[in-house]
Amino acid sequence: MNSAEPTHATETAEPQHDGDSDATASPRADLYDAIGWVILGVVVVVLSLQMDRLQDRHINPLTVPGLVPGLLGVGMTIVGAILGLRSWSRGALHQALPAVAENQRKRRLRVLLAVILCCGYSAVLLGHGLPFWVASSIYVTCSILVFDRMSSDPVKRRIGLLTVAKALLIGVLSSVAVWLVFERLFLVRLP
Amino acid sequence: MLQGLQDLGSAYLSFMTPMTLLYGLGGAFVGLVMGILPGLSATLAIALLTTMTMSLDGNVAILVLICSYVGALYGGSRTAILLNIPGTAANAASCADGYALAQQGQAGRAIGIATSGAVTSTLLGVVFLATLTPLLANVALKFGAFEFFWLALFGVTLSGSIVGGDPLKGWMMGLVGLLLAQVGEESLYAYQRFTFGSEALAGGIGLIPALVGAFGLAEVLMALSDPIERKIHDLTDSVLPRWRDLIQYRWTVLRSGLIGVFTGLLPGVGEDAGAWVSYAAAKAVSKEREKFGKGSIDGLMAAETGDMSSVPGHLVPVLSLGVPGSAPSAVLMAAMIIHGVQPGPMLIVEHPQFIYHVVAMTTLASFAILLFGLFGVRPMLQVLKVPRNILMPIVFLLCAVGAFAVASRLFDIYVMVAIGIGAYFLRRRGYEMAPLVLGLVLGPLLDKSLRRGLVLSDGSLVPFFTRPISLVLATITIFMFLLYVPQFRRAVAGVGKTIARGARSALGRSGI
Numbered sequence: 214m215n216s217a218e219p220t221h222a223t224e225t226a227e228p229q230h231d232g233d234s235d236a237t238a239s240p241r242a243d244l245y246d247a248i249g250w251v252i253l254g255v256v257v258v259v260l261s262l263q264m265d266r267l268q269d270r271h272i273n274p275l276t277v278p279g280l281v282p283g284l285l286g287v288g289m290t291i292v293g294a295i296l297g298l299r300s301w302s303r304g305a306l307h308q309a310l311p312a313v314a315e316n317q318r319k320r321r322l323r324v325l326l327a328v329i330l331c332c333g334y335s336a337v338l339l340g341h342g343l344p345f346w347v348a349s350s351i352y353v354t355c356s357i358l359v360f361d362r363m364s365s366d367p368v369k370r371r372i373g374l375l376t377v378a379k380a381l382l383i384g385v386l387s388s389v390a391v392w393l394v395f396e397r398l399f400l401v402r403l404p
Numbered sequence: 405m406l407q408g409l410q411d412l413g414s415a416y417l418s419f420m421t422p423m424t425l426l427y428g429l430g431g432a433f434v435g436l437v438m439g440i441l442p443g444l445s446a447t448l449a450i451a452l453l454t455t456m457t458m459s460l461d462g463n464v465a466i467l468v469l470i471c472s473y474v475g476a477l478y479g480g481s482r483t484a485i486l487l488n489i490p491g492t493a494a495n496a497a498s499c500a501d502g503y504a505l506a507q508q509g510q511a512g513r514a515i516g517i518a519t520s521g522a523v524t525s526t527l528l529g530v531v532f533l534a535t536l537t538p539l540l541a542n543v544a545l546k547f548g549a550f551e552f553f554w555l556a557l558f559g560v561t562l563s564g565s566i567v568g569g570d571p572l573k574g575w576m577m578g579l580v581g582l583l584l585a586q587v588g589e590e591s592l593y594a595y596q597r598f599t600f601g602s603e604a605l606a607g608g609i610g611l612i613p614a615l616v617g618a619f620g621l622a623e624v625l626m627a628l629s630d631p632i633e634r635k636i637h638d639l640t641d642s643v644l645p646r647w648r649d650l651i652q653y654r655w656t657v658l659r660s661g662l663i664g665v666f667t668g669l670l671p672g673v674g675e676d677a678g679a680w681v682s683y684a685a686a687k688a689v690s691k692e693r694e695k696f697g698k699g700s701i702d703g704l705m706a707a708e709t710g711d712m713s714s715v716p717g718h719l720v721p722v723l724s725l726g727v728p729g730s731a732p733s734a735v736l737m738a739a740m741i742i743h744g745v746q747p748g749p750m751l752i753v754e755h756p757q758f759i760y761h762v763v764a765m766t767t768l769a770s771f772a773i774l775l776f777g778l779f780g781v782r783p784m785l786q787v788l789k790v791p792r793n794i795l796m797p798i799v800f801l802l803c804a805v806g807a808f809a810v811a812s813r814l815f816d817i818y819v820m821v822a823i824g825i826g827a828y829f830l831r832r833r834g835y836e837m838a839p840l841v842l843g844l845v846l847g848p849l850l851d852k853s854l855r856r857g858l859v860l861s862d863g864s865l866v867p868f869f870t871r872p873i874s875l876v877l878a879t880i881t882i883f884m885f886l887l888y889v890p891q892f893r894r895a896v897a898g899v900g901k902t903i904a905r906g907a908r909s910a911l912g913r914s915g916i
Contacts (some may be wrong), residue, residue: 238834246833250576256481257583260598262652267593275863278595281851282586289579296572316631324629328825331621331800334819339804340814349801364793365631387798400459401809404818 241310243300250293257286323363330356345396345403346388354384406505412534417758419467419768424735427464428471428765429784431449432772435472435825436780437787438477442489442627445800446476446675446732447619447841450801451612454739455809462743467765469739472767473732474526474715475776477675481518481708482785485511494675494714497683497707504699512643517701518708520645521657525709526770529668529716531763534763536669541759543873548869549860553853554877555847557729558827560839561885562670567795571888574839577830581843581852584609591852592859606814611738613807613816614823614844615731617853618837620803621824624796626831645774653705656686660709667710668717668729675711675718675730682710723759727849731841739844 261283266274302332313321330352338348357380365369419425431453438449449472457465480492487503498518505514505684543865547555560578578811587598588608605914639725650657660682667678686706696703718733728734737747745751752759776784807820829839861867869878 223718238832242833252848264597265595267595270593273859273863275856275858276592277683278593278597281854282583282597285579285583285586289576289583292576292579296576299572319631320629323631324625325829327625327628330797330823331624331821334800335669335804335817338818346685353797353801357793360628360793383794388801391798395456395805395809399456401455401805402812403805404808404814 238304240300244305247297254290346351349388352385415764431468431471432475435475437477440475494711497679521708525713529713532717541752548855556850578839581840585847613686613820617820617823622827625828661713664713665717668714678714679711
């Protein structure tokens with residue numbers, strides 16, 4: 214079942230995030246999700262209704278292209294509404310979102326950096342003329358260095374010349390290996 | 405019958421070349437390593453290998469993929485035992501007893517039990533794969549648009565309810581998957597839906613980029629976001645398979661093997677369900693019930709045999725109906741299509757040999773994991789010592805290659821990244837990705853079947869409920885759905901109890 218048990222919160226103290234379990238799946242978070250799903254469902258229904266009915270082709274009105282998307286939109290709206298009602302019955306309006314603990318703050322920062330690195334690699338480095346192995350070497354090296362810097366171990370956090378050289382070596386070796394195996398051995402086109 | 409055996413024999417012989425066997429071992433090796441690494445799933449292993457094996461002969465490529473599928477599920481139990489983290493979702497049931505055994509200094513024994521259980525149950529499942537697939541395929545030849553509509557709906561209904569713990573969130577993910585499948589040009593009138601004028605979107609959302617995103621990138625983000633890195637448990641005793649344990653717990657192996665195969669047959673029920681149902685069944689009848697969760701051999705054997713035998717079970721609906729039961733089997737089906745084999749009812753007519761080839765491939769896969777179980781466990785566990793800061797960026801590199809390679813489109817990398825980031829946040833909020841994948845796979849089938857059925861019936865819904873097979877599928881689907889309404893569930897339980905009481909008293913009166 215959902216990690217959030219049905220509780221009507223009466224306590225005044227705000228629950229703390231432990232950072233491991235995701236307390237964002239609390240009734241309040243579910244309520245926000247439900248609102249988002251209902252909006253998405255309604256948008257899908259509206260877009261489906263606006264789709265061409267292909268009347269000029271004299272097709273059966275029950276087979277219009279918007280039929281299934283429209284039904285799915287209705288389904289999403291209904292399931293979203295039930296989710297909202299359930300979170301309300303579990304005390305979503307009385308229970309605040311849990312306070313963010315230190316661990317959770319670290320997690321958010323780490324994921325933000327990982328997303329930036331992944332997006333940078335996919336959207337900027339790949340497919341814009343840079344050879345695959347060069348782009349990949351830059352990405353892997355930067356990732357290793359960034360997450361070493363984020364480490365809880367003070368020794369690992371120190372970025373010296375040796376750490377940079379090691380990260381660069383791993384980046385180049387892994388990228389060249391992927392390039393050789395995929396493009397040369399298995400004849401797969403790479404970006 | 406004789407023809408079937410002859411086909412099976414020639415299928416086995418066709419794989420008996422050193423190069424083909426080497427490819428099979430390679431596939432199992434990659435699968436095992438992926439399975440050992442927590443979070444990297446069988447789905448990702450198959451998706452990445454699909455791109456790597458595109459230039460190979462179709463049968464060899466599918467052999468590699470099936471070996472990696474079996475290998476990944478087998479490899480996943482290693483981390484469940486040593487780290488208390490399931491390598492794949494299917495190995496979650498092995499955590500409780502496997503890790504407890506490791507804490508008692510019996511990690512090697514637990515791994516040995518996993519090996520013997522995995523090999524035996526995969527071979528047991530292969531027998532059912534060989535016998536059930538042709539039978540089901542003959543029934544499926546009678547399927548039309550109406551029946552396929554119900555089958556697709558049944559899959560999504562089940563996936564929402566069984567995968568994960570929250571049916572509402574499961575169904576929502578199933579609906580999102582079905583919606584994503586509607587993007588692009590539809591098959592009936594070639595009308596472009598939700599493309600907003602984008603040429604790239606007209607081709608639709610590719611299954612492999614979506615899967616690599618949902619299972620690969622999301623996992624990379626999960627691993628990198630965790631501030632704490634877990635340490636591996638020591639492995640001191642022998643990891644050789646324990647055949648004595650296998651003989652002692654033979655009924656558990658047989659029962660869990662059967663449960664795994666039959667849960668595998670159900671569309672939408674993943675390998676983890678096979679493991680959990682087997683575990684629960686073993687606990688219900690075990691003589692050492694109190695040991696469950698504290699290092700029970702019976703419990704570990706049940707969990708391992710249940711998930712492994714579900715692999716051949718999943719292949720039955722893929723081959724006979726063209727409906728995958730789980731995320732890895734969905735990628736496998738996509739790979740079969742890429743290699744020119746269209747799974748589904750017509751497979752037995754167009755490629756009758758292929759079913760037996762798959763049987764031979766799955767058998768070889770079980771021998772490959774036995775080989776690695778005997779000789780490769782300790783060296784392969786070294787991969788767990790690679791820090792995630794190094795491993796995860798390389799995995800993302802492979803994700804980008806995997807997403808790009810199928811169609812050579814940069815757009816697919818963007819799709820993978822978008823779905824991966826979305827999947828990460830949804831998973832953090834308690835949403836499972838398996839129903840999304842199933843929705844994505846079943847979406848085109850649902851759309852096509854519903855509208856084609858309506859064209860055939862001239863807009864009437866009656867044939868959806870009156871054709872014999874349709875009626876059965878509709879009844880099961882609606883019944884399954886209604887079971888999630890508490891009042892209905894209570895009423896069904898009440899009726900069940902009354903019937904059981906009646907049967908007991910009738911038996912008592914007749915003196916049986």
